[in-house]
Structure formats: structure tokens, C-alpha cells
Amino acid sequence: MHSNFRRIAQILHSFPILFASIAIGSEVQYKIARPDKEFRIFQFPRDAIPRIDGDTSDWEMVPESYVYRTDLLNDTEDGHGTNIDRNDLDVAVTVGWVKGINRLYFRYEAHDDFWDFERFNPRGYKNDIFEIVVDGDLSGGAFIFNQNLVPDRHRDQTSPISIENYTRFSGNHAQNYHIYTPPVNNAWVLVWGGQPWIGDFPHSNYAYDFDVEHGESGKLVLEFWVTPYDHAPHDGPERAIESQLVENQLIGLSWSILDFDGAERDGHYNLAHNVNMVKDGDYLCAFRLMPLEAAQKPDLYAEWTFKVVDMERNMVAFKDESVGEVASWYWDFGDGSISTEQHPIYQFNEKHTRPMVTLEVTGPKGTSKRTRYWEVLLK
Ligand SMILES: [Ca+2]
Ligand SMILES: [Ca+2]
Ligand SMILES: [Ca+2]
Ligand SMILES: [Ca+2]
Numbered sequence: 352m353h354s355n356f357r358r359i360a361q362i363l364h365s366f367p368i369l370f371a372s373i374a375i376g377s378e379v380q381y382k383i384a385r386p387d388k389e390f391r392i393f394q395f396p397r398d399a400i401p402r403i404d405g406d407t408s409d410w411e412m413v414p415e416s417y418v419y420r421t422d423l424l425n426d427t428e429d430g431h432g433t434n435i436d437r438n439d440l441d442v443a444v445t446v447g448w449v450k451g452i453n454r455l456y457f458r459y460e461a462h463d464d465f466w467d468f469e470r471f472n473p474r475g476y477k478n479d480i481f482e483i484v485v486d487g488d489l490s491g492g493a494f495i496f497n498q499n500l501v502p503d504r505h506r507d508q509t510s511p512i513s514i515e516n517y518t519r520f521s522g523n524h525a526q527n528y529h530i531y532t533p534p535v536n537n538a539w540v541l542v543w544g545g546q547p548w549i550g551d552f553p554h555s556n557y558a559y560d561f562d563v564e565h566g567e568s569g570k571l572v573l574e575f576w577v578t579p580y581d582h583a584p585h586d587g588p589e590r591a592i593e594s595q596l597v598e599n600q601l602i603g604l605s606w607s608i609l610d611f612d613g614a615e616r617d618g619h620y621n622l623a624h625n626v627n628m629v630k631d632g633d634y635l636c637a638f639r640l641m642p643l644e645a646a647q648k649p650d651l652y653a654e655w656t657f658k659v660v661d662m663e664r665n666m667v668a669f670k671d672e673s674v675g676e677v678a679s680w681y682w683d684f685g686d687g688s689i690s691t692e693q694h695p696i697y698q699f700n701e702k703h704t705r706p707m708v709t710l711e712v713t714g715p716k717g718t719s720k721r722t723r724y725w726e727v728l729l730k
Contacts, residue, residue, distance in 0.1 A: 382491055382633040384605065384623035390638040392455070393417045393447045394598070396647045400449050401456050403574050405560035410445060410458045410574075412647065419444045419622065424608070427626050428619035439464055440610045440618060448640055453593040455485065455604075459573040461532065465612035469565045471536040476565070477611035479532045486525035486603030486632040487579030487594020494525040495543065495630035518545040518585035525603065525632040526583060532571055533559045539575075543629070545585040554578045554588060566613065598642055603635035651675030653712045653721035665699040665729045669708070673721075676714040683709040704729045 393413045395401060401409045420443050425433050440463055447456035459481055470478035486494075522544015529541040539557050540550040549555060557575035579594035579602065594602070605628040607621035619626060627634040654672045659665075671680055671693045682690040684697055685706040699706060706729075709722040 383489075383603065383637045384625050384628060384634045385636050388636070389601075390419065390446075390604070390636055391417055391641050392602075392604075392638050393445065394641050394643050394647070395447050395449050395456070396643060396649065397449055397451070399647070400452075401447065401458075401574065401576075403556045403558045403576065405558040405572055405574055407458050407460070407560075407572055407574060410447070413445055413447065413458075414644065417445050417447075421620070423622055424620040425624040426618045426620045427624060429616060431618050431620070435618070435620060437462075439612070440608060440620065442608060442620075444606060444622075446604065446638065448596055450596075450598055450643075453487075453596050454576045454578055455596075455602075456576045457483070457574070459530075459532075459575075460570065461573075461608070462568070462570050463610065463612075464568045466532075466561075466563045466565060466567055466569065466571065467611040467613060468531065468533055468535050470531075476613065477616065479611055480609040481530045481532050481573065481606065482528065482609060482629065483530065483577070483606045484525060484527045484604070484628055484632075484635060485577065485579045485594075486635050487596070488524075488581050489601055489603045489632075489637075490524050490581070491603065491632040491635075492524070493631045493633075494523065495521050495527065521545045522549075523583055524581060525635075526577070526580060527629060528555075528577060530557075530573070530575070532573060533561060535565075544583070546580075546583045546591075548587055549578065549580065549583055596640055598640055600640050601637045602640065603632050604638040605635045649674055651677070651712065651714050651716045651719045653710050653719040655710045655721060655723075657708075657723075657727055659727070659729065660696070662730050665701065665703075666696065667699065667727055667729070668694070668696045669710075670694050671710065671712070673710070673712045673719070675712075675716060675719075677712045678715070679713045681711040681713070683711070685709070699727075699729055701730075 421435050421441050442461040445458040467477050467479050469476040527543040529543055542550050555577045559573050561571040563569035580591050581594050582592040584590050605623040607619055609616055610618040621628055623634050623636055625634045652674050656670050656672055658668045660668045680691055680693050682695055685708055686700055686703045705725045706727055707724050708727055709720055711720045
């Protein structure tokens with residue numbers, strides 16, 4: 352059932368509308384946490400990408416419906432359950448993305464009655480942590496080595512085979528970030544896996560804003576982005592494969608807050624309502640990469656891409672990528688032929704090796720044209 356669904360889900364990734372109708376309100380069950388709830392990732396327009404500076408004014412355009420707060424969390428480890436004292440911890444998390452860029456942006460705002468950030472000094476306090484886990488292609492499955500999820504022969508961490516498996520396996524197909532809130536005398540994130548490089552720029556970026564000392568109560572703001580990977584090897588980004596973030600698709604994502612208040616951990620509040628989320632992609636929540644909200648939609652403009660599918664026959668597949676509401680398409684292939692399909696495939700005559708191709712789109716807000724001159728190269 353499980354693997355069948357994964358296969359179906361991958362096929363349906365190409366048909367997001369169909370996928371949505373099957374995933375919601377049907378018998379299909381796939382292995383995620385909280386299957387009754389679909390979370391949403393806000394799409395920023397490309398002219399309003401958040402600046403990572405700790406100032407969250409660039410998030411003010413995000414509707415409240417995208418803000419996930421303390422009421423959605425469950426302390427599954429330290430006994431609070433969903434009955435969380437907002438004076439002890441109160442958080443708001445918002446996730447964003449930009450179409451065309453494989454990054455997940457986060458705004459994390461937290462009130463804590465005791466900010467504990469001296470883990471890395473000799474007094475030996477703990478450290479408040481915001482932990483996120485990302486599975487960019489919903490592949491699911493265990494991704495942390497040595498957490499009772501791997502065969503016995505691999506559990507001895509001192510054996511060479513264990514170490515090799517750790518670097519090959521942990522964090523490879525889903526990534527876990529332990530983010531220090533805030534870091535003092537240490538890196539901003541502990542990557543729980545074999546690929547610490549994903550915590551470095553340009554694979555991620557972060558900025559904090561807080562005005563509290565260790566032990567005080569108050570508010571902390573963290574703004575950051577990470578890059579999700581389908582394959583994040585130990586030896587660096589050269590062989591890594593970024594997850595392709597595509598509008599309307601689902602990804603796996605969850606977070607937890609490890610709240611230390613001066614002594615032992617006081618809470619492990621997690622969105623998945625199951626602490627297996629820290630090590631197994633089957634326990635992440637489904638987050639949808641949303642289209643632009645109406646308020647952020649730009650006026651109509653024409654845009655398209657192309658692929659030469661058969662150079663010998665001068666066969667080209669055109670793909671409409673216009674933004675805004677489009678009612679009709681008019682392609683001029685520059686040789687006297689036209690098409691009114693949205694995504695035409697066209698065979699050019701041999702005489703037109705460098706055609707000038709124009710797409711004109713028409714919708715309620717008018718018309719827009721986009722010409723590519725000498726860009727479609729044929730034989
Ligand atoms: Ca900012
Ligand atoms: Ca607290
Ligand atoms: Ca994955
Ligand atoms: Ca704390």
C-alpha cells in the first residue's frame with residue numbers, strides 16, 4: 352500500500368490538480384503524520400523574496416492562515432501533551448518559497464520564559480533548539496542511522512562499517528537541522544546527518560533578532576532558508592541533487608522545539624505529534640507549495656520556454672509559462688504558421704533554422720507578448 356502510493360504520487364506529481372483531488376477526501380492513505388491536515392507554504396513573488404536580516408517586515412504580506420502556532424504542537428516526550436503553557440513557550444512558524452528556486456524560507460518567532468543558550472560554555476547548560484526535518488520529494492522512510500531503524504550489524508557506531516553507513520545514509524534523502532536559538536560560541540545549526548555542509552552558505556542562510564541574555568524571558572526571531580535535497584552526500588555539494596520545488600506539489604516537513612529552562616529539557620513540542628519525525632520521513636507532515644495568493648499575483652505577462660525534441664526533424668516542444676489569468680494563446684512561429692494550443696509541438700521547415708517565435712496571451716487583464724529572437728536553434 353505504502354510503496355504503491357509513493358509510486359502513484361510520483362506519477363501524479365505531473366498532474367497536481369488530479370493529485371489534490373485524490374489525496375483529499377478519498378480512501379488513499381499515504382504515510383505521513385496527521386494525514387487529516389494539509390499545511391501550506393506561502394509563495395513569495397520573485398520581486399519580494401525575503402531578505403535574511405532578522406527583520407521580518409518582508410513577511411507582512413503573508414496571510415495569517417499560513418502561520419502555524421503553539422496550538423498545533425504536541426509535547427510527546429516530556430508530558431505536556433497539547434496542553435502547553437504559553438508562558439512557558441509560545442511560537443509562530445511560517446514557511447515560504449519562491450517559484451523557480453529550491454529553497455524553503457522560514458520565519459520563526461518564539462517567546463520563552465527562560466532562554467537557554469549556554470550549552471557551549473563551561474557551565475554546561477543546555478540549549479533551546481528549533482529542529483526541522485525536510486523531505487523534499489516525500490520519499491519517506493528512515494533517514495537517521497543507528498536509531499533502531501537499521502539492521503543490528505550497523506548499530507555499533509565504532510565499527511568501520513557503521514561509520515561508513517552513517518556518512519552514506521544519515522540525512523541523505525531527508526535532512527534534519529538542529530537550529531540553536533540562538534547560537535553562542537558555536538555554529539547556528541547542527542546537521543543531524545553526514546552532510547554538515549548543508550548548514551553553510553550558499554546552501555542555507557540565517558539571521559537572528561533577539562535582545563535577551565541567557566536565563567531571561569523574552570522574544571527571539573529567526574529568519575532563514577535551507578535547500579532541500581533528494582540526495583545530500585557526505586562529501587559535499589558536488590554530487591548533491593536538490594529537491595525540485597514545484598508549485599502545487601507536496602513536500603514532507605515538520606518541526607519541533609526542544610525547550611530547556613535552566614536544567615533538564617522541559618518540553619519536546621512537535622508538529623507531527625510523533626517524535627519519530629526526527630529520524631523517519633514517514634512521520635513528517637504534508638506541506639503544499641502554494642501558488643501566489645491573489646494579492647501577490649502580477650498583471651498578465653507572457654512567458655514561455657522550449658525544448659528541441661528532435662533536432663533531425665526540427666521538432667520543437669513549446670511550453671507556455673505565462674503568469675496571470677490567460678483565456679487564449681496565439682503562437683506565431685515566424686514562418687507563417689500559427690497555433691492556438693497552450694503547449695504546441697511544432698515542426699519547422701528546414702529553411703527556418705533560427706526562427707523568431709512569439710507567444711501572445713489574452714486574458715481579462717488584457718494581452719501580453721513575448722518574442723524570442725534567434726533563441727530556438729535548429730539544424
Ligand atoms: Ca527579512
Ligand atoms: Ca520555557
Ligand atoms: Ca527524500
Ligand atoms: Ca527555554
